[in-house]
Amino acid sequence: xxxxxxxxxxxxxxxxxxxxxxxxxxxxxxxxxxxxxxxxxxxxxxxxxxxxxxxxxxxxxxxxxxxxxxxxxxxxxxxxxxxxxxxxxxxxxxxxxxxxxxxxxxxxxxxxxxxxxxxxxxxxxxxxxxxxxxxxxxxxxxxxxxxxxxxxxxxxxxxxxxxxxxxxxxxxxxxxxxxxxxxxxxxxxxxxxxxxxxxxxxxxxxxxxxxxxxxxxxxxxxxxxxxxxxxxxxxxxxxxxxxxxxxxxxxxxxxxx
Numbered sequence: 001x002x003x004x005x006x007x008x009x010x011x012x013x014x015x016x017x018x019x020x021x022x023x024x025x026x027x028x029x030x031x032x033x034x035x036x037x038x039x040x041x042x043x044x045x046x047x048x049x050x051x052x053x054x055x056x057x058x059x060x061x062x063x064x065x066x067x068x069x070x071x072x073x074x075x076x077x078x079x080x081x082x083x084x085x086x087x088x089x090x091x092x093x094x095x096x097x098x099x100x101x102x103x104x105x106x107x108x109x110x111x112x113x114x115x116x117x118x119x120x121x122x123x124x125x126x127x128x129x130x131x132x133x134x135x136x137x138x139x140x141x142x143x144x145x146x147x148x149x150x151x152x153x154x155x156x157x158x159x160x161x162x163x164x165x166x167x168x169x170x171x172x173x174x175x176x177x178x179x180x181x182x183x184x185x186x187x188x189x190x191x192x193x194x195x196x197x198x199x200x201x202x203x204x205x206x207x208x209x210x211x212x213x214x215x216x217x218x219x220x221x222x223x224x225x226x227x228x229x230x231x232x233x234x235x236x237x238x239x240x241x242x243x244x245x246x247x248x249x250x251x252x253x254x255x256x257x
Contacts, residue, residue, distance in 0.1 A: 002038055002225065005240060013039055013223060017238040019230040021251045023051075024182035025244065026227055027190055034213060039224035044232045049213060053165075053180040054187055058210060060159045061152075063112075064143045065203050070111040080168040083132045088125070095124055139163070152206045153191045160184070 005011045018029055018040075027048040033040045048054060056079050059072035067073065078084040096114035103109055109117075118124045119134045139162055147155050160166050166184060169177040194206060226238065230251075235241045245251055 001242075002240075003036070011240065013225050015239045016225040016242070017233065017235065017240070018225065018227045018242045018244060019233070019235065020227075020245050021230060022182055023179060023229060024186040025250075027183075027186045029227060029244070031190075031213070033225065040227055041224045043226050043228040045228070048183070048186070049210065051180075051183050053169075053183050056165070057156065057159060057184070057187060058207070060143070060163070061155070061203060061207060063140060064147050064155070065207060067112040067140065067144070068110040073111055073115075077136060080163055080165055082136060083128065084136065088129055088133070091124060092118060147203060151195060152201070152203055153188070153195055155203065156188065156191055 002016055005015075006013075020026060020029075023042075023045045026042055026045070030040065030042075030048050045051075049058075056076060059075040059079075062069050062072040063076060074089060077089065092111065092114050095118055096109060096111055099109040099114055099117065115133065115137060119130065119137050122130055125133060143155070143159065143162065146158060150158065166181055169181050169184075191206070194209065195201065198205065230243065
């Protein structure tokens with residue numbers, strides 16, 4: 001319909017808005033708009049793949065596939081909070097620098113190798129901190145081992161179960177936490193859709209697809225179709241407005257307020 005109106009009525013991208021009740025709904029529309037090369041802008045929120053909880057679970061998946069991904073590893077080492085703070089990470093970084101100086105090889109040691117080193121030797125840390133680090137290393141090793149026999153969806157569920165990510169959000173009991181849970185549920189649907197369209201796809205293929213989607217996101221011009229929750233605008237600012245997700249239990253919301 002957007003393409004038809006652009007052509008037949010000489011509309012511009014700024015004429016269009018898509019309204020939904022919750023930001024979690026944006027993912028499906030973002031995917032389709034990207035596929036159809038229609039530029040869009042999420043107003044009042046982040047694009048789906050830029051949301052914290054989505055970036056967190058993707059970081060877990062990336063580390064499982066490649067523990068040498070130090071950026072992803074540092075992102076999740078204390079997510080959800082497990083008592084591994086900045087001071088601890090700084091000490092491991094210092095240890096890593098010493099390892100690099102000792103091992104002048106073509107492939108320098110990584111943060112993961114430093115983490116393995118300090119947890120095995122037990123010299124740098126002791127007591128509770130050492131225990132927390134060893135628990136985290138054991139978690140990643142377990143996920144890596146199981147990843148070879150699980151689908152991406154099963155692996156995703158295992159990450160949530162083993163880390164208690166959703167349970168920790170439920171403990172918060174805030175509207176923001178509820179929104180994050182909705183985004184994780186939408187991520188679940190997205191993985192299901194991917195697996196139905198790509199049966200037997202490996203983890204690296206799934207992550208490559210996500211990377212492509214994220215790269216396309218960053219290339220879009222802000223002069224685009226606007227996407228937002230219906231509470232963010234009266235709608236009168238736009239000549240063409242699409243109201244989506246008008247279904248029982250979603251709009252109006254089934255949740256009591």
